[in-house]
Amino acid sequence: MRNRTRIILASASPRRRELLAQIGLDFEVRVSDVEEKVSATLPWQVVEELSVQKAEAVLAAVQDGEEDMLVIGADTVVALEGRILGKPHSPREAEEMLRELSGKTHEVYTGVTLLYRPGREVSRDGAGTSCGGQCPAGLRQDRSGRGAERHKTFHERTGVAFCPLTEEEIAFYVATGDCMDKAGAYGIQGLFARYVKGIEGDYNNVVGLPVGRLYQEAKEWII
């Protein structure tokens, strides 16, 4: 059950890399320097939109080959009562975010885009895309007679309940530096686990990649 398809993770995140390796897939990492443009405002729309942009930029940069290829783009945000919290720019901003999240339940959204391109020689399916004419801009169809590219975009939402945090606990955690490169100023997979009451949804979605859903959506193409 090794994957027959060449898988490319379009993300620089070491956490996403670990998660994809955890579920036993062989893959490589390619990162684009695409300028992220967000037109949406709702958290789930934002992460879906950005996941499409990341995956498309990487697919466009990869040479056609004989292999089947799957590009995975992903983006994650934290939202409190509908408002998006990004990565903190300073320890002070991290403290403010944690103060806001303390004792409450917030949502984590990860958007995922899967772009699948069958290899030049071994196309098993010449049917059109599965997106019913609603393919994101940039997706090319039936070029040069190959099997069409296909895509799926989805998001997963996980609720995360924090214990109440004391000022001392916030200062201690921020001093560890673990908060600085993470949306919402915390990493559930590290020391911060001591302050998490529970979750509802996919845990790995909070870490950065909903590998359960991703595997289920991708398996028709990769196994």
Add this chain to the structure above:
Amino acid sequence: MRNRTRIILASASPRRRELLAQIGLDFEVRVSDVEEKVSATLPWQVVEELSVQKAEAVLAAVQDGEEDMLVIGADTVVALEGRILGKPHSPREAEEMLRELSGKTHEVYTGVTLLYRPGREVSRDGAGTSCGGQCPAGLRQDRSGRGAERHKTFHERTGVAFCPLTEEEIAFYVATGDCMDKAGAYGIQGLFARYVKGIEGDYNNVVGLPVGRLYQEAKEWII
């Protein structure tokens, strides 16, 4: 915020060790060869009872010292519709368990017992135990004029929803061997994550130790 209390984890599980280290506590591991006797039948009662036995056996074997000491015992079971699933004894039994869990939501229970003994010289609190006369057998009180031992026992319950598993997926996973030393025949923190839809509760409770609740319950004694 390093712990001032000597912490002893009364468990041989490498996963529990990793979780306790993850939340930044200093601890040592001591394992007793206590014979586990279960009188209870409900899953949460069983894990609480076993966690008490494990913690007490280790505390009894540790010499009194000048330091404050906290012993942590824990036990985890998987339950499907109220019926406990233990660790599989064979690949065939693992397959059967996974077939039963496929496409359903089951519960994971971890019972935790915290036994706290203030050091001989530095007892800050001579009050009686907090268990109101219901201390598990073996807990000694106010011996030799020291501060009394205190304990807490609790459990956490997490719901885990599996995707439907094909026979091929079950055979593939069982062949990895990852199922053999785990209650319910799966490890959520490994490759099996690809088959998990979502959870409700503490993720680390499924791995084997609810470190969020544990930290909140223990912090008055360790920080």
